[in-house]
Amino acid sequence: MHMDAVDQRIVALLVADARASYAEIGAKVSLSAPAVKRRVDRLRSSGVIKGFTAVIEPSAIGWTTEAFVELFCTGRTTPAQITVATRRHPEVVGAYTVSGQADALVHLRAADIGHLEQALERLRAEPFVTSTRSMVVLSRLVETPTAIPAPSD
Numbered sequence: 001m002h003m004d005a006v007d008q009r010i011v012a013l014l015v016a017d018a019r020a021s022y023a024e025i026g027a028k029v030s031l032s033a034p035a036v037k038r039r040v041d042r043l044r045s046s047g048v049i050k051g052f053t054a055v056i057e058p059s060a061i062g063w064t065t066e067a068f069v070e071l072f073c074t075g076r077t078t079p080a081q082i083t084v085a086t087r088r089h090p091e092v093v094g095a096y097t098v099s100g101q102a103d104a105l106v107h108l109r110a111a112d113i114g115h116l117e118q119a120l121e122r123l124r125a126e127p128f129v130t131s132t133r134s135m136v137v138l139s140r141l142v143e144t145p146t147a148i149p150a151p152s153d
Helices: 005-016 022-029 033-045 079-087 113-124
Strands: 065-073 092-097 104-110 129-136
Touching (some): 005 022, 005 033, 065 113, 079 104, 104 113
Antiparallel strands (some): 065 129
16 A cells, blocks of 8 residues: 555554544544544555554553564474464463574563463463473563654654
8 A cells, every 4th residue: 555645654653653533633634533533444444554553552461571582493394383372371462473593582571580480381282382492571672552653854
């Protein structure tokens, strides 16, 4: 789908505040609220906008411990198998295939080190996982939602 500058600004405004009304967005992009709604509907139907969600602060729910885990898998493990397996674990907040020695990188969040260890042991028990290498996060330095720079005016 071709996105013009107005579409790009609308997406950037929604990334910054998904609760903004069509009227508020329209005022910033010089369109009426119904025109913004039509564009958002088109962006959603074409798959540019996949959905809207609440972003939760992990510490607010007590999940303050996190780690990145490299998964090393048996030779014929597919990305689909990794996807299905990692979705079974509520502590997994992201899973990615990667280049390099590891087959996948998994981002885990847990309440504490004991909870993290339990989650890691369950992940290691997946039949295709041959080994893991973990890195516990000490502090988050930069964390942004999907950043879409708005075109300059």
